[in-house]
Amino acid sequence: MLDTILSGAIEYAQTMSHWETTAVLLGVAYLVLAMRQSQWCWYAAFGSTAIFSWLFFDVSLVMESALNVYYLAMAVYGWLAWRNGASDKPDLSVQRWTLNQHGLAIGSVVLISLISGWLLTNNTNAALPYLDSFTTWGAVLTTWMVTRKVLENWLYWVVIDAVAIYLYIDRGLYLTAVLMALYVVLAIGGYFLWLKDYRSQQGLPEPA
Template sequence: MWSQLTTWLQSLQSDWLMMNGWEALAVLLAMAYLILAMRQSIWCWPAALASTAIYTLLFWKVSLLMESVLNVYYMAMAVYGFWLWKNGGEGGQGQQLVSWSVKRHLGIIAVTGMVSVLVGYLMANYTHASMAYLDAATTCFAVMTTVLVAKKVVENWLYWVVIDLVSIYLYLSKGMILTSGLFVLYVGLAMSGYWLWRKQLALDSEPQMVGA
């Protein structure tokens, strides 16, 4: 009995150390993505691709099913975002910063909120997912917000502030300490990202002086 218990504890310790090693790498890559995105560097997308590939496996292991599915989506969006930032916009010169109206954002929030409730209900009743409604809400809003990032909508950062705050609670409840710490930083960086993009949009909107 004691031998079996010792073996189980050793296996648990090994899995924990392995997971935290991968989690640490995913955290570093995610931080690189966010900092590069704040600077509007196209290289944020390769960092996102690598980070989300790792998180896809980590979230599946702790039964956060929608978070795992979300990261598969992130991988696809990393490819799309890279292409859009390089080839999108007018004349294929790369996507430019834009700001959307409050009315448009309210419509987006309403639709995404309804989808979140529906997905949460399905998860709660037909899967083994834990914290189904919170998991569904963070997933659905993150799916929507990632599109805003790819399109360089300035207000995407405000959505991330709320998503990150909810995610902190979600990950702490699963013992993912490093990831929770990452999301604490995300809140501050998202606020900084909004300020930087807003400032750059104002500069881009200023009339250019043309020499005589």
């Protein structure tokens, strides 16, 4: 199995799309800038997702392609939200969700993923419909969490990106799979950076 993946990755690297390379670089820029809470992250997000929308459609990842169209809209919304903040807070700050909010969010993602996975299985030629649905709906929720600066978005991304690694390897998008692996590492770093900022906002002491 590992030999097959490695040989496929080498072959793919020789014919790698310049568009995918550009999308990956912009994707990395987005995450690094988001970790620093820089509004420039949304510019990188818009460029990256515009390219990925076409790439995923080309390899029959229907839900992933649709997801990136949503990302385009969220890039615009995120830019506005981070610039203007909430109505009662001129500067949008890092916040946390309660356990009930997380339970509702996770349960909703699982339920809608099962429904859309079943619909795709029975009505389309979509590849890996249940995994495709899970990463899609999970990312829909988590992207919105990023626009509202919900701290736990980074933990959600760790799970979603880990699942996406397998999804993209199966579809032959090896560079994108590598991007997802990098995202997992960066998401962990992003969580601790935002946690530090959250503690500062709340006047909480740093852990020993």
